[in-house]
Amino acid sequence: MTGRQLVGRGRVVAVLVILLLALGALIYRIVDVQATPDPRILTDVAIPIGEIIVPAPRGTVIDRNGRTIALSLPAATVVANPRVIEDPHGAASALSEVLGIESSELLDKLQGEGAFRYIVRQIDPEVGEQVNDLGINGIKVIAEPRREHPNGDCSALAAVGRVNIDHVGMSGIEETYDEHLSGTPGRVVKEVGVDGTTIPGGLQEVTEPNVGQDIAVTLDRNVQFQAESMLFDVVASAGASSGVALVSLPATGEIVAMANVARGSDGIVNCTRQNLAATWTYEPGSVFKPVTAAAALSSGAVLEHVEIAVPSYLTIWEHRFEDTPTHPDVEWTPTEIVTRSSNIGTIKMAQMTGEERLYQTIRAFGFGSRTALDFKGESKGIVPPLSRWNGLSLPNMAIGQGLAVTPLQMLQVYNTIANDGVRVPLRLIGDGSGPPAEEGPAPVRILSSDMASSLMRMLESVVLSGTGQQAVVEGFSVAGKTGTAWQPCDIGYECVNERNELIGRHHTATFAGIVSNDDGPALVVLVVIDRPKGDVISGGRLAAPAVSDIAEYSLRQLRIPAVFDAGLGERRRAEPATVPTTTTEAPPDSSVTAGAADAGGTRT
Structure with a gap:
């Protein structure tokens, strides 16, 4: 082999080595990026996944005659995406006139980080329509249930109880039977852009909520x-x-x-x-x-x-x-x-x-x-x-x-x-109302x-x-x-x-x-x-x-009559509740604490 041929072969080998090294470096970099991605790159290219919890319609509390004591009705909730609000001061001023809230208080919710803020929740639907009519970019009105009480917010407050702003029972029957009344929430999962808007044709998954069940109480609303x-x-x-x-x-x-x-x-x-x-x-x-x-x-x-x-x-x-x-x-x-x-x-x-x-x-x-x-x-x-x-x-x-x-x-x-x-x-x-329960005392x-x-x-x-x-x-x-x-x-x-x-x-x-x-x-x-x-x-x-x-x-x-039964000519006693056929020699053991006399006696 001549010297010229040896030189040529050396150059080919050198080029192949360089190419192999370059290919190896490229493969290494691909593996490195996949295994340990740069957070800055992820921020720029990732597709955010948005999830919305869909509340289940809460069951209604009804009285012994089927009249409503507590029910959930649609209400309006105003939310904001501070990222896309162009003029927070102007938006706060416009919303203040409709909502009756100081613009300074609203301004704090219209600025800052994050793509979702509650402005005001569960207001009258008519007010929500007025907010929509303002046409402010980054302000939305969504539907949310609100608990209503036909006899007023005060009536049966302790017995029936109340729910919190998230529709979770906090007291009374609303709390005791919360799982029965609330059902199972649904959810919507979808791809959204960096500004929070839905990507057309992107991933979307919808799970329907299971509606809560009604519960009847023995109370008479009136x-x-x-x-x-x-x-x-x-x-x-x-x-x-x-x-x-x-x-x-x-x-x-x-x-x-x-x-x-x-x-x-x-x-x-x-x-x-x-x-x-x-x-x-x-x-x-x-x-x-x-x-x-x-x-x-x-x-x-x-x-x-x-x-x-x-x-x-x-x-x-x-x-x-x-x-x-x-x-x-x-x-x-x-x-x-x-x-x-x-x-x-x-x-x-x-x-x-x-x-x-x-x-x-x-x-x-x-x-x-x-x-x-x-x-x-x-x-x-x-x-x-x-x-x-x-x-x-x-x-x-x-x-x-x-x-x-x-x-x-x-x-x-x-x-x-x-x-x-x-x-x-x-x-x-x-x-027959409420969830299945253990048999109560007889x-x-x-x-x-x-x-x-x-x-x-x-x-x-x-x-x-x-x-x-x-x-x-x-x-x-x-x-x-x-x-x-x-x-x-x-x-x-x-x-x-x-x-x-x-x-x-x-x-x-x-x-x-x-x-x-x-x-x-x-x-x-x-x-x-x-x-x-x-x-x-x-x-x-x-x-x-x-x-x-x-x-x-x-x-x-309750339509309980006060009519003398002339046919019998005597007062009849209501049939007592049935009791077990067992007999007891004496009342069971028991205990209590202190009180005083009435108009007919002194407390001493």
Whole structure:
């Protein structure tokens, strides 16, 4: 091979080596870019993927007659993409005139990083149309559901509850049954450009939402509204701090109205998000005395028409108990004791009954336990166990002191008496409504039918000639009991000011009424007024008239007749709820906390 040929071959080899090296470098660079891409390159060339969550239409809350209590309606939500807004100051000024929001506040949302900002959410659709008409680049109006309440935002606030801005249940039934009501959200996934606009022909994936389910409650929308309105008036006129009104059907345990109102820091009485009926505990006072009478009658220690010696006063553990008005030593039947709301007579019945039987009866009625409603935050009340009782526990608890109860627990007692001695679990959800649930507690017989009838006669006497005469409802028979209790305050049951001077007591007025027609007990109405001021503070003068008014409206609204059955010529009792065929020797164990006497007795 000549020298010229060798040189030529060397050049070819050199070129091949260079090409191979260049190819290797190119391959390395391709692999490097794919494995560890430069973030700046990704920012320039990536195709953003946009995702929009599509809320599922929320189910409607309806009342026992199918009328709407809470529903979701379309509303307008204004959003902005600051990246494409050319004149933020001009846009803020124009939006300010339509939305009624200061332009300085809007300007903060129209500038800065990001491609999505909420300007204002869930406004009236008409206002949204006005925003659209402005034609501002980067401002959009999207549809979003808003929860509405036909009876007003206040009505059934504590029981039904409310949702937050994102349509998530935050309280009451809206929270408890949120999953059932809310359904499953859908979503839209699509390719968008750097300015947030959709790329035509790009990737798009749509998942339809699953609609939430309706839920029916046992409330009557009109009775609920009227009970709230009447309760507002009573609490406001009495200068009270709060009030609760409950209406139920004793045979089924259904709650027809659950009103909760409270006076705010501004002094205005309004609805409250706190479900006082379930979460607030208080000492019930004389409205509790039928529980003591039930224990005494069922134990056989006393008989309905047999007189008991009632002294002018009792001294127990150096504590003096008296009645108001005072009286000499007398002999009264249990009916007269309950009618007069005698503390001494009630304590005597409790002494004849004994601690264990009284305690068992208290627990059997449901005190010391949550009701079947089992609201979030619901209180059990306070019932000291027998092991913690002292010499004053029996006399105090007998007259509704030394234990704490909720309004719902007191309602349950009067439901049980009205329902022929059968305790039926309280209900707020209609039959066949809501998600499948575990089987709830069964009805339980607490008293014999004879004992329940005896208690009904005693309570009817309270309204006919005792402390509850202002609870009368024309055309109906009313049985009930008053209570005017003292509540614990700064020094025992005495309230003091900042100079430690006595300024009075904290009173709570209660009336529980059972309203009957010719078919027997039809309604139970309970009204509790806390911290009334002035001269009218008793259960008989403050709460009883409210019960009468609420009952009268409820009876009309529920179309419950007051017609005497001439064919039978006698009053018939409503059929009680069915109970298991098991028998029990005594009421199950139980417990509660303190209260005071009413117009017919003193709290001591």
